Amino acid sequence: MTEQKAEAERLDSWKDISDYLGRDIRTAIRWEKEKGLPVRRVPGGRRQAVFAYRHEIDAWLNGSIPPNKEPEPSNGDDVRTSAPAVYRVIDDASKITKLATTQSLKRVVRVAASVGALLLFSFISYRYLEGARSLPDIQLTDLQQLTENGREKDHLLISGSNLYFGQEQDGWFGLASISTAGGPVRTLWNPPTNVFPETIAPDGSRLLALTFLGIEGERSIWVVPLDGGTPHPLGNLTAHSAAWSPDGQSIVYATGNKICRVSSDGTGIREIASFAEIPDVLRWSADGRHLRFLLLDIATRKPTYWELSLPDGPKPAALRSLPFAIGKPGDRWSNTTDGDEAIAFDGGSKGDSGWLIQHGVKWWNSPVKLSELHASPGGIRGVAISPSADRIYLISLSPARGLLLRYDQETQEFRTILPGISSVFMDYSRDARWITYVRPGEQTLWISYANGTDAKQITTPSMGSVELPRWSPDGNWIAYMMKRPDSIWRIFITPRDGGRTREASEGNDNQGAPTWSPDGKYLVYGNVECLTMHSCAIHRIEVSTGRVQTVPGSEGLATARWSPDGRYIAALQPEHHQLFLFDVKSSQWRKLADSMAGTDLSWSTDSKYLYMDRPGSEASIVRIDVANGTVKQVLDLRRQDDLNLAEIADMEFSLAPDNSIILPRRMSAAEIYSYAVHR
Numbered sequence: 002m003t004e005q006k007a008e009a010e011r012l013d014s015w016k017d018i019s020d021y022l023g024r025d026i027r028t029a030i031r032w033e034k035e036k037g038l039p040v041r042r043v044p045g046g047r048r049q050a051v052f053a054y055r056h057e058i059d060a061w062l063n064g065s066i067p068p069n070k071e072p073e074p075s076n077g078d079d080v081r082t083s084a085p086a087v088y089r090v091i092d093d094a095s096k097i098t099k100l101a102t103t104q105s106l107k108r109v110v111r112v113a114a115s116v117g118a119l120l121l122f123s124f125i126s127y128r129y130l131e132g133a134r135s136l137p138d139i140q141l142t143d144l145q146q147l148t149e150n151g152r153e154k155d156h157l158l159i160s161g162s163n164l165y166f167g168q169e170q171d172g173w174f175g176l177a178s179i180s181t182a183g184g185p186v187r188t189l190w191n192p193p194t195n196v197f198p199e200t201i202a203p204d205g206s207r208l209l210a211l212t213f214l215g216i217e218g219e220r221s222i223w224v225v226p227l228d229g230g231t232p233h234p235l236g237n238l239t240a241h242s243a244a245w246s247p248d249g250q251s252i253v254y255a256t257g258n259k260i261c262r263v264s265s266d267g268t269g270i271r272e273i274a275s276f277a278e279i280p281d282v283l284r285w286s287a288d289g290r291h292l293r294f295l296l297l298d299i300a301t302r303k304p305t306y307w308e309l310s311l312p313d314g315p316k317p318a319a320l321r322s323l324p325f326a327i328g329k330p331g332d333r334w335s336n337t338t339d340g341d342e343a344i345a346f347d348g349g350s351k352g353d354s355g356w357l358i359q360h361g362v363k364w365w366n367s368p369v370k371l372s373e374l375h376a377s378p379g380g381i382r383g384v385a386i387s388p389s390a391d392r393i394y395l396i397s398l399s400p401a402r403g404l405l406l407r408y409d410q411e412t413q414e415f416r417t418i419l420p421g422i423s424s425v426f427m428d429y430s431r432d433a434r435w436i437t438y439v440r441p442g443e444q445t446l447w448i449s450y451a452n453g454t455d456a457k458q459i460t461t462p463s464m465g466s467v468e469l470p471r472w473s474p475d476g477n478w479i480a481y482m483m484k485r486p487d488s489i490w491r492i493f494i495t496p497r498d499g500g501r502t503r504e505a506s507e508g509n510d511n512q513g514a515p516t517w518s519p520d521g522k523y524l525v526y527g528n529v530e531c532l533t534m535h536s537c538a539i540h541r542i543e544v545s546t547g548r549v550q551t552v553p554g555s556e557g558l559a560t561a562r563w564s565p566d567g568r569y570i571a572a573l574q575p576e577h578h579q580l581f582l583f584d585v586k587s588s589q590w591r592k593l594a595d596s597m598a599g600t601d602l603s604w605s606t607d608s609k610y611l612y613m614d615r616p617g618s619e620a621s622i623v624r625i626d627v628a629n630g631t632v633k634q635v636l637d638l639r640r641q642d643d644l645n646l647a648e649i650a651d652m653e654f655s656l657a658p659d660n661s662i663i664l665p666r667r668m669s670a671a672e673i674y675s676y677a678v679h680r
Contacts, residue, residue, distance in 0.1 A: 012053045139372045141676035147183040154396045154671040156197040157383030160205040167197045172618035203249045215598040218532025236267040244283040255280045299534045300509040325369050346381040398671045403441040408662040419453045425665040430476040433658045437470045469514035473521045480515040506547040519567040527559035566608040593630045603656045
């Protein structure tokens with residue numbers, strides 16, 4: 002095959018491959034893993050991380066190529082891999098023994114190779130087993146509370162004697178600061194968007210922040226001077242994680258499945274690695290030679306811990322796995338000033354577990370040593386460690402309570418529902434006799450009569466965390482999303498009158514809120530935690546069989562809601578903040594409205610209107626006319642500070658059978674605490 006012909010036949014991304022197959026991206030990835038779809042990976046060069054040839058896919062489809070055929074690698078400068086398979090082992094011993102010319106030499110070579118392999122295996126086993134073991138627990142004492150203003154807070158950085166974090170103000174998360182000794186909180190930057198600090202320049206003069214409106218997977222990168230200068234964007238770059246290099250000359254950032262490097266002035270962008278999984282939480286070593294990060298599985302978001310070595314000169318980069326199993330990724334991760342120690346908090350099924358991570362700096366050192374931390378505040382939203390590593394700082398969320406408010410659009414008044422009962426995520430049955438809701442904190446599912454009497458608990462905390470339950474049209478079933486311990490979000494169905502709870506379908510995608518078809522035969526949902534994975538889509542479950550189908554043309558969409566009359570499925574495009582409608586009869590999508598940065602949708606009972614939240618400084622609930630896309634504000638929430646409207650997750654709402662709006666008031670606060678560290 003000529004090079005020109007090969008280029009013409011080549012499919013240069015998962016999207017191209019899935020389009021050629023006529024399937025979604027997840028199916029193509031699954032076929033490659035399970036059925037041997039001939040997808041190639043390039044460990045070097047400036048091509049895509051994966052590619053395939055049309056003629057090879059055609060042959061595979063016809064059965065001419067056996068499953069699991071190993072593609073040939075290419076050479077190049079950049080690092081590209083399908084993690085976690087980093088190295089390829091030569092398993093043909095004849096390739097070694099053919100070099101020998103006598104039988105005795107062969108025996109010597111085999112014996113030497115066996116002894117060497119045994120010693121190498123023993124050494125590697127010792128390093129990794131010894132490295133993965135936990136050291137004695139570190140004592141955390143002298144707990145101090147630094148803030149007490151009751152505002153939402155998230156992400157935490159430290160530089161010198163100052164802490165930097167995002168704090169809710171005027172409907173947005175603005176950039177705020179406080180002294181490590183406590184005192185007043187100062188607002189540094191509060192634009193009409195959310196701001197989360199991401200990394201600070203080594204000289205402490207600037208920080209990088211990520212800005213966003215809704216739940217975008219990739220967020221704009223801004224440089225914020227800490228001397229009072231004017232913030233400015235770093236070119237047109239977007240990312241979900243970034244880290245300043247120790248010499249201050251460059252920045253690495255993760256966007257999609259790539260890690261890129263750019264000069265601190267925004268010039269000279271260069272891709273340095275790409276993966277079949279998603280890199281996140283980038284952190285440098287002190288010498289700037291190693292970049293440590295998590296890789297998130299596309300389907301399950303399960304993280305693994307990796308290190309990429311970037312030596313000077315012609316020596317190639319190297320990638321290795323680090324033996325540290327963290328349960329849930331996030332921004333609860335902070336390096337010390339020397340870069341070779343870190344604090345991580347893992348929000349797994351057993352609650353927030355803390356670890357001091359010590360990285361080996363010499364080749365003979367263990368890659369990782371762990372010391373467990375025990376901190377009394379729970380719900381960790383951010384962590385930082387002092388330059389001297391003798392004190393840690395935490396953003397901790399207090400136990401949540403919820404109060405439900407019902408807003409009557411005619412009287413324009415709020416009324417408390419279920420007084421004395423802590424509850425969120427409420428939904429009425431169609432006949433208004435029953436309600437279902439979630440108890441915050443423990444995240445358990447409950448059912449009661451509409452007045453709150455005869456309440457019955459359906460799930461326990463050990464079963465998992467529940468969100469967004471929805472009644473079936475006949476009022477006999479409830480479908481809801483639940484995250485089991487150490488698992489992903491899946492949809493479950495339970496009968497109203499008791500009985501076996503079952504998972505609605507098989508699969509390994511993160512399933513979002515379910516809504517029912519009018520006949521109760523189907524559920525529709527959009528994926529959650531899918532934006533950085535580029536795996537968002539709308540799906541339909543056949544309730545009787547559990548069979549799942551992807552709604553045609555829905556790739557990139559999320560937050561699905563089926564209209565009560567069954568005619569439409571509404572969905573959001575979260576990256577571009579657009580609202581779309583799918584006509585079930587014609588199987589066609591049409592855009593209904595722009596500038597829709599919220600995350601929740603509800604249909605009016607007559608299916609003529611869609612209601613949606615609008616977070617931020619113009620916080621409100623709006624109503625969109627399905628016939629013409631006209632947007633009208635029906636509830637102004639700008640003065641409802643206690644609704645924590647900057648927190649996107651707190652903007653859920655629902656409609657009662659009379660179309661009155663049900664809103665939760667979450668009574669919790671995120672405050673900053675500090676501990677002394679005793680080793």
